[in-house]
Amino acid sequence: MPRRRARPRSLLSTAAGLLVLAVPLEAFAECPGPVAVQVLGSGGPDTNDARASSGYLVWxxxxxxxxxxxxxxxFLRFGEARARFESLDAVAITHLHADHVSDLPALLKSGFFSERKRPLPMIGPSGGGVFPGMKEFMRALFDPKRGAFRYLSGYLDGSGGMVRAEISEINMDVKAPKSAFGNDRFKLTAVGVKHGLVPAxxxxxxxxxxxxAFAGDQNGDNPAFAAMIKDADILVMDHAVPEMADPASRRLHARPSEIGVLAALAGVKQLVLSHNMARSLGPLQENLALIRQHYDGPINVSEDLTCIG
Ligand SMILES: [Zn+2]
Known part of the structure; x- marks a missing residue:
């Protein structure tokens, strides 16, 4: 069952008449179970949804x-979830929109203070249009001469007490899923999805x-994605637009009816709605009804730190 994680609470000390901020350690517990998915950021690029932007953990x-x-x-939710940088086997990026990567430098920097010694595999899309590929993106951040965070260039070569990022790019071939990462714990497969002109x-x-399955941001109409995720136990899907979205938004994100069609077509066992935005949360009940016209499995409208075991 989906669980809403405990959040830090503010306690009002009435006796003293003072506001006391308390962050009990027990509020920060790992997402339990042998296999679990945690939503770190359940929002999109708008601030008025009061949610962190996209991020997910597999525990x-x-x-x-x-x-x-x-x-x-x-970055904040990662710490609240009590995730440990040294435990990560890989970081997978869906695309290089700011609401999917803007905390990456901060998370890497935090790793400096961890016990991690082994390199960190990082996977992302190849470039296209105005978007760099994952390798160029990392160079733009960390190149020792021209990078914005050139003081952290050790993330490119493992120097200065930083762990080396092993960066790999997945080509935007929308027809054929590709092996993106694998070790003795899990296997990661990727396929290009349609998100306007953005390599995703x-x-x-x-x-x-x-x-x-993690949909990333997509309009839901790539049959290769539906085939790749066939019979998935969990599909984390972008729920970013209302049904009457304008044409530009429809090229970027699946409308609720299209989410329902995709989930039904793929036969997913549980649908997790994320990348929630003010414009999609407003008509939430209407959106859920539209999804239900096609998909009759359980639907979890996620919040930050939702844990799905
Ligand atoms: Zn997004």
Whole structure:
């Protein structure tokens, strides 16, 4: 069952008449279970949804092993979730919109203070149009001469006490899913998805007989993605627009009816709505009804730190 994670609470000390901020350690507990997905950021690029932007963890036996995306606010949620940088086997980026990567430098920097010694595999899309590929993006951040954060150039070569990022790019071939990462714990497969003109990936994690799909941002009409995630136990899907979205938005994101069609077509066992925005949360009940016209499985409208076991 989906669980809403406990959040830090403010306690009002009435006796003293003072506001006392307390962050009890027990409020920060790992996402339990042998295999679990945690939503770090359930929002999109707008601030008025009061949610962190996109980010997700796959937990295995109480350790965060895979981070998918790192949008604004994910840095904070990563710590609140008690995830450990040294546990990550890989970071997978769906696309290079700011609401999916803007906290990446901060998260990497935090790793400097961790026990991690091994390199960190980082996977992302190849470039196209005005978007760099994952390798050029990382160079723009960390190149020792021209990078914006050139003081952190050790993330490119492992020097200065930083761990080396092993960067790989997945080509935007929308027809053929590609192996993106694999170790003795899980396998990651990626395929290009349609998100306007933005090079974007959808991912499938296969772990211990379970299949966990991350749609990234997409308009839902790539049959190769639906085929790749067939019978997934969990589909984390962008719920970013209302049904009457304008044509430009429809090229970027699936409308509620299209989310329902995709989830039904792929036969997913649980649908998790994320990348929620003010414009999609406003008509939430209407959107859920539209999804239900096509998909009759469980639907979880996620919040930040939602844990799905
Ligand atoms: Zn987005």
């Amino acid at each position: 295995l036996d109480g350790e965060a092993r895979l981070l998918v995306d790192a949008g604004g606010g994910v 990936l959808g991912y499938l994690v296969e772990v211990r007989g379970r299949r966990i």
